[in-house]
Amino acid sequence: MARKLNIPKAAQIRGLRKALANKKTPRQFISSMKKRLAKLTVCILFALVASSAHAQDPVSIVPTQQTLAPAGTACTGTAQTFVVQNRNQTQHYAYVVPNASVTNLQMQIQGVDFAGNVFVISDMSTIPTPAVAGNRPALSGTGYFPTVQVSVTCLPASTGTFLLSYSGSQATFNATTGSYQFSQIDKTIASVAPANTNYTTSSFVPPFGNSYGTLYFEFVTAAGPAGSTIGVTCQDANGLGSGFSFNLATTINVLQTFAVPPTPCATLFIAYGSGGASTANYDFDYVLLTPGTSQTNSYTHITGTTATVVKAGPGVVHTVVVGTPAAGTISLFDLASGSCTGTPATNVVSVITATTTFPAAPEIYDVLFNNGICVKASAAMDITVSSQ
Secondary structure, three states, X not given: OOOOXXXXXXXXXXXXXXXXXXXXXXXXXXXXXXXXXXXXXXHHHHHHHHHXXXXXXXXXXXXXXXXXXXXXXXXXXXXXXXXXXOOOOOEEEEEEEEXXXXXXXXXXXXEEOOOOOEEEOEOOEEOOOHHHHHHOOEEEEEOOOOEEEEEEEEEOOOOOEEEXXXXXEOOOXXXXXXXXXHHHHEEEEEEEEEOOOOEEOOOEOOOOOEOOEEEEEEEEOOOOOOOOEEEEXXXXXXXXXXXXXXXXXXXXXXXXXXXXXXXXXXEEEEEEEOOOOOOOEEEEEEEEOOOOOOOOOEEEEEOOOOOEEEEEOOEEEEEEEEOOOOOEEEXXXXXXXXXXXXXXXXXXXXXXXXXXXXXXOOEEEEEEXXXXXXXXXXXXXXXXXXXX
């Protein structure tokens, strides 16, 4: 009985092509050999196409939910990182629930490449406020990395604890609505934090690349220490930049608000500077304005010749309107409130020469005053300054 040879198809094709090219091959075999060669070639092509299609089949990633840090995980005062069980997720979501003792908290989602380089792939989320528990900050991040981790920094290290959970998926679009938008625009710098201790946030990228927003500050439980300040500092990649500083009143349970002027801001730091010993605590939030929105201007009505503090701290003068005219000048100075006395002679921004033919059209400035807005008239007239 003849033995059946198991010759690979590729070898059969080479042999048939060689035989067809040989002039000594009998003509009566050529027709059948060509048919066999065509059949083998079709089989090889079909196998290649099938293999390619199989290799490109889409991979479906099942959404995953994980507890990265169980309830009761202690704050350390320094950054703690919690590695995600990465299953090729490209969309990442982190949720933190602190206990009532936590005064300061920052959270970010980070990607780590094969070389160990860390990249921030999310906004910065801050401490959730119990009063708006339905709007707890929820953090979203995007991108595939071999390692994904969530970084949490919180205080106090003695009594603060938290729970940290994570969910991941793919092919979903991160939406800046609800709790995700809340964490993007509302940065709670501190909640019932000790007023006798300085505090500065870690650097973070503001969501809109701008400092434009409002600071909300309140001393609670007792009057705050005199000389306390809050600051906003913007820096570029080389650490260069500028900032704004605001002086705090010591009053208890009185909301103090400060409009932060718009300026390009690649990296942001927020700080509280304590004036000294105190038994007070404080609450401190920074609400950033979304593109296309603006703050409402405030007005200051001036009728005398005394140097007037229009705004203590950085601000923007929008317009100066003279209602009742008089012959004289109206001078605008970029000065801190403590220097806005007598007849200032430094940091002159503008001098308006008024005549008895006023009122004239409003003087429009839209100019940033870094130290504070100070206005002095040389003659009594009715002046309204619009500012932020």
